[in-house]
Amino acid sequence: GNSVTQMEGPVTLSEEAFLTINCTYTATGYPSLFWYVQYPGEGLQLLLKATKADDKGSNKGFEATYRKETTSFHLEKGSVQVSDSAVYFCALTVNTGTASKLTFGTGTRLQVTL
Amino acid sequence: NAGVTQTPKFQVLKTGQSMTLQCAQDMNHEYMSWYRQDPGMGLRLIHYSVGAGITDQGEVPNGYNVSRSTTEDFPLRLLSAAPSQTSVYFCASSRTTGGNNSPLHFGNGTRLTVT
Numbered sequence: 001g002n003s004v005t006q007m008e009g010p011v012t013l014s015e016e017a018f019l020t021i022n023c024t025y026t027a028t029g030y031p032s033l034f035w036y037v038q039y040p041g042e043g044l045q046l047l048l049k050a051t052k053a054d055d056k057g058s059n060k061g062f063e064a065t066y067r068k069e070t071t072s073f074h075l076e077k078g079s080v081q082v083s084d085s086a087v088y089f090c091a092l093t094v095n096t097g098t099a100s101k102l103t104f105g106t107g108t109r110l111q112v113t114l
Numbered sequence: 115n116a117g118v119t120q121t122p123k124f125q126v127l128k129t130g131q132s133m134t135l136q137c138a139q140d141m142n143h144e145y146m147s148w149y150r151q152d153p154g155m156g157l158r159l160i161h162y163s164v165g166a167g168i169t170d171q172g173e174v175p176n177g178y179n180v181s182r183s184t185t186e187d188f189p190l191r192l193l194s195a196a197p198s199q200t201s202v203y204f205c206a207s208s209r210t211t212g213g214n215n216s217p218l219h220f221g222n223g224t225r226l227t228v229t
Contacts (some may be wrong), residue, residue: 004156018142043118043204043220044157089156101147101172102218104156 002027004090006105013080013112021075021108023064031092032065033073034055034102040089047075047088080112091097116140116148118138119206120221133222137205143219145208146188147172148180151223157204163188166213191211196229202226 024030030036032051036075048057064075069079073090090105117127121136139146147162152156163182177199188207192199202225207220 036131036218041222043206043222044218045220090117099161102157103210104149104158106154106156 001033002051002092002094002103004103004105006088006090006093006108009087009107010111011108011111013110015082015112015114017112018077019075019077019080019084019110021090023075025071025073025090025092027071028094029094030050032095033064034091034093035064035073035075036089036091036104037046037061037067039106040086042076044089080110082112082114085110085112093098116215118205118207120203121155123222125224125226127192127226129195129206129228131146131195132191132193134203135192135203135205135226137188137190137221138186139188139205139219140186141207141209141219142185143207143209144185144211145216146182146213147202147206148188148190149206150174150176150199152201152203157166160190160203168214195226197228200226200228222228 004025034049035047037047038044049060050057050066056065062077087107087109089107091102119140148160149157151157157172161180163169202223205221208216208218210216
């Protein structure tokens, strides 16, 4: 089956620090990979995605590269801000041809302090 | 453009009570789904629908019913609430099947407590 493993949080960083949130996956088939972000009191929002090996997704200063050889999709940001405090979910989907369904990781809470 | 609207935001039920969580989207999306979010478990798919009149089970469907009589609405029914159904519920929709080129749009969630 499909599964996503994320590093456990919470991750606490000072503003302007470098961020890495690890994500690895197992999948039957050839997955597309996603990072979603959940701000307090809100639903999840798509942050970035990558649909094939070596693709790099990027948005709002965040980046993640689809590494097929290591089955990983780590999220990085060079300089975090307090406004980046949220829960980050790694997810994958394998299109079955009928309805593709997202498999989510457990989420990693990021807390950025001044 | 309201996006995905869920009601209520909070609900407390007693064991054995029934209720319906409402979800509506105004984006003419074909695909709608319900997830529950529990600590340490991420989001798990309950039921989904690829269009009006079509529903199917996800990963954790027991204790929940859905119907899709219109494109816009996808209510989730708890037939006889149990404490194990205490969770945060999210409705999500996408233009097609929620896959590669059609990201999911989430509502803000319903926090349900069953005592």
